[in-house]
Amino acid sequence: MKARVTVTLKDGVLDPQGQAIEKALQNLGFSGVGAVRQGRYFEVDLNGADPASAQSRVEEMCEKLLANTVIENYAVEIEN
């Protein structure tokens, strides 16, 4: 089973890296580009066959290691 985790900055948290990418896209000639936000992405291979328990295990991994929950949100998607 595979879990896909996306970790993003919470609204209101400054994202200078995203702003730099936004400026770079505009400098490359892309028009109509608004805000860009950068985050992180993880793919975690898991043993076991129960999607619900996998979901809760991966959420615990996010709380403990993968995300800084003071400033970041995370989303977990389980794929069989």
Add this chain to the structure above:
Amino acid sequence: MKARVTVTLKDGVLDPQGQAIEKALQNLGFSGVGAVRQGRYFEVDLNGADPASAQSRVEEMCEKLLANTVIENYAVEIEN
């Protein structure tokens, strides 16, 4: 309109950061964790109302800036 972009390392490209996360999860007591791969995630706000043209514009952004296509794959998802 918002585009969600995930950039991941191609199969066969070494991912030491993912391996470090895998070891850290095991050290934290998570069992049954297999390979972990790390990637990047972007949210790009776009003007315009045509999903097909947005998709092709964002794919061009990936080719030119967001991904290193020698070693990385990208996936684009458009959300209205």
